[in-house]
Amino acid sequence: MTEGKVSTMAADRQHLSTAVPLLFLLGGLSAFPLGPEKSAGVSCGYESCHPTKPDMLNVHLVPHTHDDVGWLKTVDQYYYGDRNDIQHAGVQYILDSVVDQLLKNPDRRFIYVETAFFFRWWKQQSPAMQETVKQLVNEGRLEFVNGGWCMSDEATTHYSAVIDQMTMGLRFLNDTFGPCGRPRVAWHIDPFGHAREHASMFAQMGFDGFFFGRVDYQDRARRMLAREQELLWRASDSLTPPLADLFTGILPNGYNPPEGFCWDQSCDDPPIRDDPDLEDYNVNDVVQRFLNIANSQSKVYKTNHIIMTMGSDFQYENANLWYKNLDKLIRYVNARQASGGRVNVLYSTPSCYLQELHRANLSWALKTDDFFPYADDAHDFWTGYFTSRPALKRYERISNGNLQTCKQLEVLGGPFSSTGPFGQDDSLTLQRAMAVAQHHDAVSGTEKQHVANDYARRLADGWRRCQVVVSNALAALSGSMAERFYCDGLNISVCPISESSKQFSVSVYNPLARPVVWPVRLPVNGTAYLVSDAGGRPVDSQVLPVSRATREVRRSRGFAVNELVFQVRAPPLGYTTYSVTLRTAGAPAAAVQRRAAASIQNKFLKATFDPETGLLSSFSNLETNQTVQLTQNFYWYNASDGNNSASDQPSGAYIFRPNSSTPFLISKTAKTEIVQGSVVQEVRQWFSPWVSQVVRLYADSRALELEWTVGPLPIQDDLGKEVITRLDSSIQTGGVFYTDSNGREVLQRKKDFRPTWKLRQSEPVAGNYYPINSRAFIKDDEDQLTVVTDRSQGGGSIRNGSLEIMLHRRLLYDDVRGVGEPLNETSHVFPDGLVVRGRLLLTLDRPAAAADTHRPLAQQEVLQPLLTFTEGAPKPDTQLEFSGLQAALPPAVHLLTLSRWDGDSVLLRLEHQFQSWESDVGSQPVTVSLQKLFATMDVLGVSELNLSANQWKDEMQRFQWRPEEEERPLLKPLEDPPSWEVTLKPMEIRTFVLRVRLR
Ligand SMILES: *[C@@H]1O[C@H](CO)[C@@H](O)[C@H](O)[C@H]1NC(C)=O
Ligand SMILES: [Zn+2]
Numbered sequence: 001m002t003e004g005k006v007s008t009m010a011a012d013r014q015h016l017s018t019a020v021p022l023l024f025l026l027g028g029l030s031a032f033p034l035g036p037e038k039s040a041g042v043s044c045g046y047e048s049c050h051p052t053k054p055d056m057l058n059v060h061l062v063p064h065t066h067d068d069v070g071w072l073k074t075v076d077q078y079y080y081g082d083r084n085d086i087q088h089a090g091v092q093y094i095l096d097s098v099v100d101q102l103l104k105n106p107d108r109r110f111i112y113v114e115t116a117f118f119f120r121w122w123k124q125q126s127p128a129m130q131e132t133v134k135q136l137v138n139e140g141r142l143e144f145v146n147g148g149w150c151m152s153d154e155a156t157t158h159y160s161a162v163i164d165q166m167t168m169g170l171r172f173l174n175d176t177f178g179p180c181g182r183p184r185v186a187w188h189i190d191p192f193g194h195a196r197e198h199a200s201m202f203a204q205m206g207f208d209g210f211f212f213g214r215v216d217y218q219d220r221a222r223r224m225l226a227r228e229q230e231l232l233w234r235a236s237d238s239l240t241p242p243l244a245d246l247f248t249g250i251l252p253n254g255y256n257p258p259e260g261f262c263w264d265q266s267c268d269d270p271p272i273r274d275d276p277d278l279e280d281y282n283v284n285d286v287v288q289r290f291l292n293i294a295n296s297q298s299k300v301y302k303t304n305h306i307i308m309t310m311g312s313d314f315q316y317e318n319a320n321l322w323y324k325n326l327d328k329l330i331r332y333v334n335a336r337q338a339s340g341g342r343v344n345v346l347y348s349t350p351s352c353y354l355q356e357l358h359r360a361n362l363s364w365a366l367k368t369d370d371f372f373p374y375a376d377d378a379h380d381f382w383t384g385y386f387t388s389r390p391a392l393k394r395y396e397r398i399s400n401g402n403l404q405t406c407k408q409l410e411v412l413g414g415p416f417s418s419t420g421p422f423g424q425d426d427s428l429t430l431q432r433a434m435a436v437a438q439h440h441d442a443v444s445g446t447e448k449q450h451v452a453n454d455y456a457r458r459l460a461d462g463w464r465r466c467q468v469v470v471s472n473a474l475a476a477l478s479g480s481m482a483e484r485f486y487c488d489g490l491n492i493s494v495c496p497i498s499e500s501s502k503q504f505s506v507s508v509y510n511p512l513a514r515p516v517v518w519p520v521r522l523p524v525n526g527t528a529y530l531v532s533d534a535g536g537r538p539v540d541s542q543v544l545p546v547s548r549a550t551r552e553v554r555r556s557r558g559f560a561v562n563e564l565v566f567q568v569r570a571p572p573l574g575y576t577t578y579s580v581t582l583r584t585a586g587a588p589a590a591a592v593q594r595r596a597a598a599s600i601q602n603k604f605l606k607a608t609f610d611p612e613t614g615l616l617s618s619f620s621n622l623e624t625n626q627t628v629q630l631t632q633n634f635y636w637y638n639a640s641d642g643n644n645s646a647s648d649q650p651s652g653a654y655i656f657r658p659n660s661s662t663p664f665l666i667s668k669t670a671k672t673e674i675v676q677g678s679v680v681q682e683v684r685q686w687f688s689p690w691v692s693q694v695v696r697l698y699a700d701s702r703a704l705e706l707e708w709t710v711g712p713l714p715i716q717d718d719l720g721k722e723v724i725t726r727l728d729s730s731i732q733t734g735g736v737f738y739t740d741s742n743g744r745e746v747l748q749r750k751k752d753f754r755p756t757w758k759l760r761q762s763e764p765v766a767g768n769y770y771p772i773n774s775r776a777f778i779k780d781d782e783d784q785l786t787v788v789t790d791r792s793q794g795g796g797s798i799r800n801g802s803l804e805i806m807l808h809r810r811l812l813y814d815d816v817r818g819v820g821e822p823l824n825e826t827s828h829v830f831p832d833g834l835v836v837r838g839r840l841l842l843t844l845d846r847p848a849a850a851a852d853t854h855r856p857l858a859q860q861e862v863l864q865p866l867l868t869f870t871e872g873a874p875k876p877d878t879q880l881e882f883s884g885l886q887a888a889l890p891p892a893v894h895l896l897t898l899s900r901w902d903g904d905s906v907l908l909r910l911e912h913q914f915q916s917w918e919s920d921v922g923s924q925p926v927t928v929s930l931q932k933l934f935a936t937m938d939v940l941g942v943s944e945l946n947l948s949a950n951q952w953k954d955e956m957q958r959f960q961w962r963p964e965e966e967e968r969p970l971l972k973p974l975e976d977p978p979s980w981e982v983t984l985k986p987m988e989i990r991t992f993v994l995r996v997r998l999r
Contacts, residue, residue, distance in 0.1 A: 044180035048140025049352035050107070053344040056337070057304050058356065059294050060348030061326060063109060064311040065098075066190060066255055067091050069116045069150040071441040072819065074454040078314070079120050086448075088266065089314035091117045092124075097319040099133060102141050107330075108323055109347040110142050110316075113187055115169030116149045116436055122176065137177050143349045147173050147183040149435035153444040154188065154195040155372065155386055155771035156393060156792035158862060159742040160896060161400045162198070163909075163947060163989075165435035166205060170950035182206075182950060184351040186246075189213040189255035189309070191440045192382040192654060193374035195771070197742035199235035200244040204947035204989065208959040209247040209354040213254040213309075216375050222757045223250065224300040230357065232364040232963045236745060238916040238987035247354070247364065247961045252301075255309045258293045263325040264315040271321075272328040283332050290333055294343055305356040307348070358959045366963035369755040370747060372770055378762035379647035383769035384656035384722070384815070386794025387806040388445030388823055390836045392452055394791040396434075396443045397862065399459045403430045405511045405866045406466035407899035408573065411906050412884045412936065413473025414998050420472030421481050427469060427899075430462025441819075443792070446653045448821055463488075474507060474575065474868065480878040482870040490867070491837055493523040493550045494558035497869045500525070502582040505870045510570035511863045513895035514856070514888040517569050518865050519680065519698045520578070523560030528583040531566045534576045534880035540699075541566040542677040544590045547684050549692040549709045553835050565679045567700055570865050573895065574883035579873060590677045592684075600674070600681035600697050605844070607683075607695060607704050614670035614685055616695060619704065619785070621844045628783050628844060629730035632706070634691045635663035635804075636713075637765070639720030639811050651720055652815020653823040656766040656794065656806075663724060666691050690714060690835075691723070702853055703788065703841035712833025713810035715824075720811035724795075725840070726804040727787070732780040737797035743774040743862065745915055745987060751797065768796040769806070774858045777850065778803050784850040788841040788858045808836050851918040852891075859894055859913065886935050892926045893984060901993050905941075907949060908992045912984035923986050930994065931980040941995035942980070949991055 052058040069075050072087045081090020095118070098110050112118055122130065136142040148166040173181035186202040188194065192214055202210055210233070215223075223229045229250040236244035256262070262269045273280045297306050316322055326347070333345045375381045387393075406427045410417050418426050433455075441447045442455050471484045484507075487495035497504055510516050523546065531541040542565045570576050599608040603622065610617040610631075620627040637658035639651035644659070651657045670685035670693075682696040690712060696705040706725070713721045735751035749770050752761040761767050772795045777786040787803060795805040810833060811823045825834040841861065843853045874880060889895060889910075897909035908930075914922040930939050944953040982990060 044138055044140040044143070045184060046351060046355045049355060050346045050348065052305065052346065052356060054304075056342050056344040057294060057298050057306065059343060059345045060305060060307045060353040060356075061310050061330070061345060062111060062307060062348055062350060062353070063316070063322060063326065064111050064113070064255070064309055065094055065316045066311070066313050067094070067114050067117050068313070068441055069114055069436050069439040070451050070455065071447050072451070074451050075116065075436055079117055087314070090317060091314070092121055093317045094314065094319070095121045098316050099129075099136065099142070101319040101323045102136055103132070105323070105327060106139070106141065107347050108141065108327075109349050111145045111187075111349050112142065113144070113146045114150055115147055115172055119172055134177060138180050140180070140349075143351065144173050144181055144183045145185045145350050146187040149432070150439035150442075151188055151190060152198070152438040153440040153442070154191045154198045154742070155193055156443050156445070156773070157438050157742060158397065158400060158773060158792075159197055159201060159744050160404070160862065161396075161434055161438055162201060162742065163896070164431065165438045166201070166948045167950070168431060168435050170205070170948045174950045184208045185354055186210040187350060189251060192385065192444075194371035195741045196233070196235045196370040196747060197744045199233045199246045199248065200239070200745070201947060203235060203242075203244045203246040203958075206946045206948070206951050206956045206958060207246065208351070208358075209249065211249045211251055211350055213251045214374055214376075215250050215371055216373070217377060218375075218760065219371070219754070219757055220250065226365075227300060227302045228365040229301060230364060231367050232961045234366055234368050234963070236987055237368070238745065242958075242960060245961065247357070247959065248367070249307075249354075249357075251307065251309055252297050253309065256312045257310045258308060260289055261310070262312070263322045264312070265318045265321055266315060272325050272332070274328055274332070286329065287332050287336065290329065291343055302362060303357055303360045305353060305360075307350070307353045354959070358961070363962040363964045366965050367756060370741060373767065375763075375767065377647070377649070379649045379657055380655055381657070381763050381766040381769065382654050383766050383794055384651060384809065385444045385446050385654050386769060386771045386792065387809055388653050389452055389825065390791065390793070390808050390838065391825070391834060392445060392456060393443060394838055395456055395459060396437050397791045398864075399430065399434055399437070399463060401511065401863050402463050402466060402866065403427060403434050404863055405509055406430060406469050407897075408511055408884070409470050409473035409509070410900050411898055412573070413469075413476045416476040417469050417473035421475055422471040423468045425465045425468035427466055429465045430459070433458035433462040445823070446817075446819055448819060449825070470509075470866070470868065474509070477575075477882050478507075478577075478879045480870070480875055482875070485869040487867065487869065489554070489557060490521065492554040492557070493546050493560055493563055494554055495523050495869070497871065498522040498524055498564070498580070499558060499560045501871060503580065503872055505577050505579045505874050507575045507577045507868045507870070508568045508570045509575040509866045509868070510572065511866070512859060513572045513885060513893065514891065515569060515572055516860055516865065517567055517700045519565060519567050519701070520867065522564045522580075523558055524562050524564045525560055526582040527562065528587050529564050530581045530583055531564075532579050534578070539566050539578065540678055542590060542679040544675050544677065544680075545592055547694065548686070549684070549694075553709055553837060555829060557829075567679060567698060568865075571881060571883035572885045572888040573898075574885070575881065577874060577878075577880040590675055592673045592675050594673050600676065600683060600695070602681070602697050602699050602701065604702050605697060605704055607697065609672065609683060613668065614672040619842065619844055624846055626783055626844055626846070628785060630785070631728045632725060634666045634687055634710075634723060634725050636666060637663045637722040637724070639722055639809070641720065641813055650813035650815055651722065651809075651811050652813060652817065653811075653819050653821070654817045655815040656722065656769060657763065658722065658765050661764045703843050703857055705839050705841055707837065707839040708807060709835065709837045710808045711835035712830060713808060715810060715812060715833070718812065720809075720813065722806060722809045724804045724806045726802055727785070728799070728802045729778065729785055731778050731783050731785055731801050733778045733797060733801050735797070735800070737776060737778045737803060739770045739772050739776045739795070740774050743858070746775070749797070765796065765798055768798055769794045770796065772805065774862065775854055776803060776805070777854070779847050779850070782846070784845050784847040786843045786845070786850055786854045788843070788854055788861055790838050790840075790861055805840065807838065848920055851914055852922050855913050855922065856891065884935055886932050889928060890926050892922050892924070893928055896989060897991075904997065905993050905995045908994055909989055910982060910984060911989040912986050914986050916986040918986075925983055925985045927981055927983045929981055930992070934996070936999050937996040938999060939994050939996055943993050945991045945993060947989060947991055949993070
């Protein structure tokens with residue numbers, strides 16, 4: 001136990017002013033001080049729970065509302081109760097009404113979840129109302145659960161954005177309410193399947209337990225029989241237990257009230273009519289129905305405590321209806337105790353319920369896999385949303401990279417970055433836009449079209465404002481006040497400055513803590529350019545014609561005829577600048593050869609093509625001398641329209657249901673063109689008017705790039721289409737493949753198999769799809785073929801040696817899960833259907849070394865360098881290169897967060913990016929010195945926090961839970977005390993507040 005340090009450390013933390021080594025002179029063992037909730041004369045959290053009766057069945061009624069941060073309406077429309085013609089829902093009225101009703105009876109309880117909404121409401125309250133609400137929180141009558149900005153999606157979110165959005169919500173709660181505002185329980189009642197990495201993060205955020213509503217129907221049936229709906233989730237194979245252990249409960253009725261007991265204004269169940277003089281007296285009937293439900297529910301859970309969620313989507317707008325009836329229900333059921341009734345009903349919260357489970361001191365079933373995919377019936381697999389809205393998914397991922405760059409530059413550029421020559425701004429708008437985009441109907445792609453547009457608009461607005469920050473910071477660091485231009489359309493060869501300018505500079509900012517080599521590709525109209533690096537040395541460059549596919553996808557948005565390509569080497573956490581000048585007497589652009597492609601190669605890799613079909617045919621790693629047979633092609637599944645004898649379920653935004661397990665081939669052959677030069681070699685493949693691809697190898701790249709362009713998907717034939725690319729290899733996979741969880745740990749997937757129950761497979765394709773967040777791989781003893789993706793996608797391995805990834809979907813029917821629209825994306829640029837472009841990166845390695853390549857590759861894909869442009873040649877005194885670090889961090893260490901905290905302090909997260917079993921080299925523990933980290937800042941003080949930065953690390957006290965398999969309780973693993981030297985073990989993330997001074 002490390003409790004002894006708590007009080008002395010706390011004293012120091014208030015000003016974060018003492019240099020670290022001093023901290024360790026203090027300490028020694030003392031009794032753990034009273035919890036903060038008691039010491040301030042208040043009683044919240046576990047202290048404030050209503051008493052229960054040990055010899056009875058205790059029914060915990062949890063009044064709650066589920067408020068989506070955007071779905072059928074935008075987040076603003078939901079807040080204000082606008083557009084009630086779409087859905088009757090107004091969060092401001094819910095909070096008004098609930099507070100009012102809580103004040104009427106101190107026994108009543110309410111939980112609130114989504115801080116994005118609560119924050120809006122709080123800002124608008126009077127000081128007197130704020131005091132009242134604080135009082136309710138301090139007494140545990142209003143309790144926050146989960147507490148992130150939103151309730152994130154679990155399949156399609158990247159861990160870095162999830163940690164950010166949880167940090168934002170939880171920090172607001174702590175700043176506003178102190179310790180009584182800290183949620184004890186994570187609460188994901190609606191997400192459609194549950195990721196192991198989410199559980200791991202929640203454990204590291206200090207949550208005592210986790211509840212959710214949706215679980216596969218077969219899994220639930222077995223768990224009910226075995227009384228295993230409550231379990232201990234061991235959510236990491238690398239972190240030492242119980243670091244990533246999370247007690248997990250599956251709620252009895254989704255998140256809805258039991259049948260017949262919905263007393264919201266949106267429901268029709270009969271109220272309790274308790275005047276015996278009136279005709280309709282129904283108390284006995286209500287009590288009896290309730291007891292029946294309680295008794296049958298208790299048969300499928302382990303203890304003499306059960307939980308009932310009394311609420312649902314946007315309920316409690318007129319909270320009086322609910323509370324008036326709940327007061328009566330409690331009174332009349334408990335009245336039966338006088339005549340021998342054995343049921344005790346109480347107002348409760350998830351944490352009060354959790355506390356009772358903990359007190360039961362039982363051991364719980366241990367789970368180490370995850371809860372994907374989720375099916376609510378035999379033909380209803382929620383595996384379509386892994387890919388739904390692929391353009392929004394990519395935009396969200398790019399926005400995360402831009403946000404991290406913006407936050408880093410806010411720190412490195414100092415005060416100048418928020419107020420400088422380009423204006424006054426900060427990263428907050430983009431932070432909030434990213435936080436709402438993590439919601440389970442946002443990046444998931446399951447919202448209405450107008451709501452998807454709203455999420456994208458928010459991200460664009462945030463990025464526009466971050467550009468001011470980036471320009472200011474780069475001006476401060478470079479000493480150049482030249483105007484900076486941004487080109488967000490480079491993936492479709494659109495960039496006004498490079499298209500028209502004869503001379504310009506490109507600054508490349510690299511948000512990673514290690515140097516990267518990155519291919520820059522710019523639309524130009526000249527045929528030869530002189531490119532030189534920050535030291536004035538010429539750099540090899542190549543000019544090649546813009547492809548037909550690119551001209552078609554960019555439409556009228558750009559006019560370049562060529563692309564200029566060169567590789568840049570960018571320093572860690574810093575930038576470098578390249579100058580580009582048009583050569584007047586230039587060589588012509590590299591010719592495109594319309595011949596059968598044979599092969600392309602660089603010093604690391606070689607890709608060979610079949611001269612007959614134009615398809616990829618083999619892939620080699622020249623360093624390790626490995627070759628696999630590899631064909632790749634594009635197919636589409638015909639989406640079920642619901643007219644089917646087995647089930648009337650159509651494919652839709654949530655659900656993937658192909659009409660047949662055999663996909664249609666789009667084309668047996670590809671027309672190919674080949675371009676070869678010293679910087680890049682590429683084979684351009686044309687499959688159909690709506691599918692094309694470029695297979696590319698840059699000179700210094702360790703990955704083969706497959707840049708796909710898909711759309712507009714034709715629907716004149718009235719068939720919904722779900723387009724995949726499939727890699728068929730000679731690797732012997734035996735039905736096994738691997739996918740990552742939220743961009744972190746990798747899990748094994750086996751065809752037609754679930755680790756915790758005996759699966760009856762009813763959908764041979766959709767039932768074998770899993771979320772791919774950043775990578776998937778197949779392997780045998782010799783070879784591992786890894787695919788790194790640029791966004792979240794769904795995929796599976798349906799045949800031996802093969803890996804398929806769903807790229808795009810266009811559907812004609814709604815899938816009856818509430819969104820009420822078919823997933824049929826169009827826009828003003830693409831009235832004929834959305835065209836989507838993206839890329840997959842392929843690597844081939846020995847299994848024991850594959851992670852050494854794919855880990856850094858995936859981080860580089862998430863945190864891409866940001867290019868900014870200035871007109872003309874740089875002024876002579878401009879600083880053309882800068883690194884914020886004294887030295888690159890070791891390869892195993894990823895700098896996950898660097899952002900402003902408050903005053904003179906910054907938030908820093910360092911992460912070990914390897915799993916313990918993954919790499920002989922990469923999986924070793926590694927030590928970093930905080931003092932010697934930054935090049936331009938002195939670190940004066942350090943304190944360590946939990947993962948969500950809302951609790952000091954040494955104050956973390958989680959419930960300990962015992963798994964069934966193990967006899968003795970686990971001891972808290974020894975943790976390194978905070979010091980300047982930080983050691984990271986595989987998959988560890990450590991979070992610090994540093995007090996810094998710019999040099
Ligand atoms: C949480 O809030 C309390 C009270 O305002 C403060 O003392 C504490 O330092 C905060 N914790 C963190 C981790 O910021
Ligand atoms: Zn929801």
